[in-house]
Amino acid sequence: TDKLKEHFRSKIEPYNKKVKDFVAQYGDQKMGEYTIAQVYQGMRGITGLIYETSKLDPEEGIRFRGYSIPEIQEKLPKYPGGKQPLPEGLFYLLLMDELPDDDAVRRMSNNWVRRAQVPPHVFKVIDSLPQHAHPMTQFIAGITALRTESEFQKAYRQGISKKDYWDPVYEDAMNLIARLPRVAAYIYRRTYRNGDHIEPDPRLDYSANFAHMLGFDNPEFYELMRLYLTIHADHEGGNVSAHAIRLVGSALSDPYLAFAAGMAGLAGPLHGLANQEVIRWVLDMKKELGGGLPSKEEIAEYVKKTLTEGKVVPGFGHAVLRKTDPRYMAQREFALEHMPHDPMFLLISRIYEVVPEILEATGKVKNPWPNVDAHSGQLLMYYGLVEYDFYTVLFGVSRALGTMASLIWDRALGFPIERPGSTTTDILMQKYAK
Numbered sequence: 001t002d003k004l005k006e007h008f009r010s011k012i013e014p015y016n017k018k019v020k021d022f023v024a025q026y027g028d029q030k031m032g033e034y035t036i037a038q039v040y041q042g043m044r045g046i047t048g049l050i051y052e053t054s055k056l057d058p059e060e061g062i063r064f065r066g067y068s069i070p071e072i073q074e075k076l077p078k079y080p081g082g083k084q085p086l087p088e089g090l091f092y093l094l095l096m097d098e099l100p101d102d103d104a105v106r107r108m109s110n111n112w113v114r115r116a117q118v119p120p121h122v123f124k125v126i127d128s129l130p131q132h133a134h135p136m137t138q139f140i141a142g143i144t145a146l147r148t149e150s151e152f153q154k155a156y157r158q159g160i161s162k163k164d165y166w167d168p169v170y171e172d173a174m175n176l177i178a179r180l181p182r183v184a185a186y187i188y189r190r191t192y193r194n195g196d197h198i199e200p201d202p203r204l205d206y207s208a209n210f211a212h213m214l215g216f217d218n219p220e221f222y223e224l225m226r227l228y229l230t231i232h233a234d235h236e237g238g239n240v241s242a243h244a245i246r247l248v249g250s251a252l253s254d255p256y257l258a259f260a261a262g263m264a265g266l267a268g269p270l271h272g273l274a275n276q277e278v279i280r281w282v283l284d285m286k287k288e289l290g291g292g293l294p295s296k297e298e299i300a301e302y303v304k305k306t307l308t309e310g311k312v313v314p315g316f317g318h319a320v321l322r323k324t325d326p327r328y329m330a331q332r333e334f335a336l337e338h339m340p341h342d343p344m345f346l347l348i349s350r351i352y353e354v355v356p357e358i359l360e361a362t363g364k365v366k367n368p369w370p371n372v373d374a375h376s377g378q379l380l381m382y383y384g385l386v387e388y389d390f391y392t393v394l395f396g397v398s399r400a401l402g403t404m405a406s407l408i409w410d411r412a413l414g415f416p417i418e419r420p421g422s423t424t425t426d427i428l429m430q431k432y433a434k
Ligand code: NMX
Pocket: 269, 270, 271, 272, 274, 307, 311, 312, 313, 314, 315, 316, 317, 318, 319, 320, 359, 364, 365, 366, 367, 371, 372, 373
């Protein structure tokens, strides 16, 4: 038996009761009002979702089940001798709403190892794409191909009762999380290492095994991967990837389809693809300025040129955050500890000193501070993972942890199909522009 699943099962009934009682008693309370402008502005600031695993505060940043990034770095179990939290522990926290001990984390690690086998046809589907296909194209194709293994799809055909949906969704979510690193590493090795693939090592933890399959067996890189996979995991429910996964999952499309939809969103340059765009932009800047560490004035010039050309400065700004992203700070601290003199780190730090003031001066950018993507590429480049088109795949593997924990809860709580209303400008004008 899956002890983790039994533990999760024990949480469902009390939580359902809590939600039902709350809605019965307070369901008619107003949560707020919204304006016509907000509807035109991507529903910014309208709270329209229940998403239990994490909550984003504009000033403080993300809290995973109430814990901030520094708190989870302190409280989650670590690899012996390591300093960074193990993402297995973060997933346990998100799913169970309780901090795991070392034993629980080991159980999660072993559970995923048992589920990690990727069927050969998935590799064939990936191999059928041209080698130059963007890694996110390959990733989405691979995830969709994995869907042949869906327990939910099978159970639905066999007529499963609504109240049991969560069970095969749990199976699919756990299998998907367990298999993603192999799929991602396969894409990396086929695209950038002549298809010289590396077998998984089941003795390693989730992050170290992923790093190993990518071909990076440096204990410091293992630690980076533990940090990376933990901090990218979840960012409340309204970001494009999490929201797409929730939305598609609400039609009872299985977790593979829902996750593939989310990854299609993550592949957009305003969302997860920004991590590759940052490095591309920085390398272009270096090329244009003739190598070496550009001065603050040179950087400022380059930033202004980017804006004049009608482009965004990648890695800066956020739809919700109004301060420097604590995920940026966690990565900066990692760099300060492990590579304070790395030229690329010095450049990223200098960009951080220059950009906010310029964005602020535009008078329209609501958050001039850096987000998670402004830093992640530098750390990867330092250890030799320089193929930046691959970076969003790493983000995607991590994002499975939060969104799959959340999707299991969606079905455990019996959430309905998501279907907000829409209207037209003419209808609004008839009503308001009298
Ligand atoms: N560079 C240039 N212009 C910007 C930037 C930026 N970094 N951020 C916002 N703006 C502009 C924005 O394009 C908009 O212009 P306009 O009125 O001409 O359409 C104006 O400032 C107001 O936008 P905001 O309300 O500040 O931002 P919004 O909530 O619409 O968008 C982002 C948020 C994150 C999409 C936006 O800040 C951006 O495009 N940043 C660069 C891309 C990026 O780093 N994305 C990664 C986000 C994190 N992630 O991993 O998903």
